Amino acid sequence: MKWVMIATWRMAIEGITEAAEDLKNDGYSGEAVEKAIKIVEDFPYYKSVGYGGLPNENCQVELDAAYMDGDTLSIGAIGGITDFKNPISIAKKLSKERFNCFLVGAGADEYAKKEGFHRINMLTDRAKRYYEKRKRKTVDKGLSPYDGHDTVGIISVDKAGKMVVGTSTSGLFMKKKGRVGDSPISGSGFYVDSEVGGATATGLGEDLMKGCISYEIVRLMKDGLQPQEAADKAVSELNEKLIKRRGKSGDISIVALNNKGEWGVSTNIEGFSFSVVSEDEKPMVYVCNKIKHGKTTYDVASEQWLEAYLNRIKSPITFD
Template sequence: MTWGIIGTWRMVHDGLVAASKMLQENKRVGDAIEECVKAVEDYPYYKSVGYGGLPNEEGILEMDAAFMDGDTFEIGGVAGIVDAKNPVSVARALSKQKFNSFRVGEGATKFARLAGFECGNMLTERARRTWELRLDEVKKNNLNPYDGHDTVGVIGLDLSGSMAVATSSSGLFMKKAGRVGDSPLSGSGFYVDSEIGGATATGLGEDLMKGCLSYEIVRLMGEGLSPQAAADKAVYGFHHKLRKRYGKAGAFSLICMNLKGEWGVATNVDFTFSVANESAAPAIYFAKMGQNDTTVIEPITEEWLAAYEKRIKQPIE
């Protein structure tokens, strides 16, 4: 058997390195991807996930997360949860519930507390200050307040042939209270079937929810398409359809992996991701839309990495 793991954005890489070691050591895929996502949730400089995530327009950090087991199709999700240290772990626990496996708002937060998950204030001073500055900027310049919507999504395959997928996001910065994007929604934000493969999405949830691209990619892989071919067909086909029928298409990027550990990526924006499998060590890549509905994928440079680290840690005035 083989193993593999792929995740969205540069922010997933450090967790993915640790998770890849777990998979090589024959650990279960659910444990590996949960730990991978938790590493992102716990890092205060990633402003779109977990601790350090940016709040809604009222200054409240509402988070969404999901977990799906590709063997059993068990799914757990939370939306609008607050004060939970690791929403992905709460979602995974809910996936074991026969009923009430998708909880929102106060119900999700109550479940996390009663189930013994670590809870506390997840809004950092850095995130609060970013919110204050954005409020002032919007008022002074009459701007659209919305900004930022990067979800961490991870798909994994272990040596037993089991697959799983997990997502976590603080959603759209300055969103209305109670807004939920695609991240916790099966078929849209994620989908996995251990007999075929899995997919997960990041981008503008309002547009991603207009298509069920994660499910569509898995369906196309099930029909025999390679992961890359399936991603290209689903993503660019929907991108063009949305622009024709809706007049525009927001940012969206999808990653996928099949039961052989082969992977694919398609995006309509500049996008980074990290991936590893039995034949390739963990590495970060840059992807963008190419010609004729194809995806251009290149390794990132050391210069890009250095600039990224500097940018996410720069002081907030």
């Protein structure tokens, strides 16, 4: 069986590169996905995930995460957890529970404390500074502050054919306290079935949830569509439905992988990036063009693009 990992965004490349070494050596998808996402969560310059994630309207970091086992269909998820490192590991632990596998807020905090997960203030000085800058430019001027909703989602198939998906995010920047988006919601932010394949989403959770898009893609793959066909069909249909019914559509980006190791991607925005590594392909970042005429196109990220990305995320936060 061919092993593969695919992830949303450039921010996942270091994580899947390291986790790929385990898959090469007959490692298990569950451990690989957890390891890769933890690397993203621990990097303070990624402002939409984990440590360094951007806070809610009260300047508090609330984190969401989910984990799903494609063999057993077991799911673990948390929403609105505060001050605990590596929410993906908490979600993975919850996936072992028969009941109470999705916990939110104070309940998620209590569970993580009881199970001995590492407690830490997840609000970095950099994230706080960014919050203050955005607040001055938006909230204080009566403008919408919502920005930055880039979930890391990773799907893996290992040599044994086992598939796993995981997600992690700090959610919508300056969101209302207690807001939870699509990322920890089964069928919306993620779904995987080892007999078919998996999908994971990133974008505006409030719109992604309206289409249960990750489950829809897996359903389409079960009906015989290739991952690229399934992703494009689901994104096109949801995007068009939202525009028709509501007048507009938020950001919708998807990566998909079937149990044969074939993958696909689709997006309704310009510049969505994704990361892939496999038995046949070295770790690679791609950048997408917005879906057009029902098809998404993408290219390998250039050295200039990659350099500009690092410069951008690490640039000093200054006040005008």
